[in-house]
Amino acid sequence: MGRRSDHSRVELHALILAAGAALMAETGLSDFSAREVAKRVGYTIGTVHNVFGNVDGLVMAINTATFALWADALEARLAGAEQDRIAVLVDAYFAFARDNPLRWSAIYEHRIAPDAIPEAQGAVRGRLTGIIVREVAAALDRTPDAAVGTLARSLVATVHGHCAFAVSGSWEAMGERDVEGAALARVRESLAAAR
Structure with a gap:
C-alpha cells in the first residue's frame, strides 16, 4: 500500500496535512481518524505516525493550519476596514466559525498541554492573538502591553x-x-470601561 519512494518527507508532510485538514472539515475531531487520512493519501498509518509522531501531532498541525487560515481571514477583512475595526474583528470571528465550524471547533476540543506545542506552531497560533491585541490597543489609543x-x-x-x-x-x-450584536455590545462595554 505504501509508496515510500513517491514523496519526500516535506511532500508527505504537506500531503498528509492537506488530507487531514479536509477530513477534519468533514468530520470534526470526534470522528477524525488518522487511519482514514492515511487511506486518503495512499500510505500506511505508520507513515502518518512517522511524519507527525502520533495522531495528536497530526491534529495539532491541522489546528495550527486552521489558526493560520483564520489569521489570514482576519487580516483580509481588516485590510478594507477604515472605521470600526473592532466590529470587523467580531464579525470576522463569527464568519470564520460559521464557514469552518468543524475545524474551528477542533481547535477547542483537542486537549494538549501548551508546552507540547512546538515553538514554530506556537508562533503561528499566536499570530491570531497578536492581530487582536494590535486592534484592541489601537481602539484604546494605547501601545500594546501586558x-x-x-x-x-x-x-x-x-x-x-x-x-x-x-x-x-x-x-x-x-x-x-x-x-453577534450581543457579543459586540459586550466588547464595546469592556473597551469603554478600559478607556
Missing part, C-alpha cells in the same frame, strides 16, 4: 462564548436572536 494583551484575551473569550452558543444553536434556543 494589560492590553490580557484585555484582548478576555475579549476573545467573551466573543468565543457567544460564538460557541451561536454555532451550537444554544443562543437561539434561549430565545435570543442577535448573538
Whole structure:
C-alpha cells in the first residue's frame, strides 16, 4: 500500500496535512481518524505516525493550519476596514466559525498541554492573538502591553462564548436572536470601561 519512494518527507508532510485538514472539515475531531487520512493519501498509518509522531501531532498541525487560515481571514477583512475595526474583528470571528465550524471547533476540543506545542506552531497560533491585541490597543489609543494583551484575551473569550452558543444553536434556543450584536455590545462595554 505504501509508496515510500513517491514523496519526500516535506511532500508527505504537506500531503498528509492537506488530507487531514479536509477530513477534519468533514468530520470534526470526534470522528477524525488518522487511519482514514492515511487511506486518503495512499500510505500506511505508520507513515502518518512517522511524519507527525502520533495522531495528536497530526491534529495539532491541522489546528495550527486552521489558526493560520483564520489569521489570514482576519487580516483580509481588516485590510478594507477604515472605521470600526473592532466590529470587523467580531464579525470576522463569527464568519470564520460559521464557514469552518468543524475545524474551528477542533481547535477547542483537542486537549494538549501548551508546552507540547512546538515553538514554530506556537508562533503561528499566536499570530491570531497578536492581530487582536494590535486592534484592541489601537481602539484604546494605547501601545500594546501586558494589560492590553490580557484585555484582548478576555475579549476573545467573551466573543468565543457567544460564538460557541451561536454555532451550537444554544443562543437561539434561549430565545435570543442577535448573538453577534450581543457579543459586540459586550466588547464595546469592556473597551469603554478600559478607556
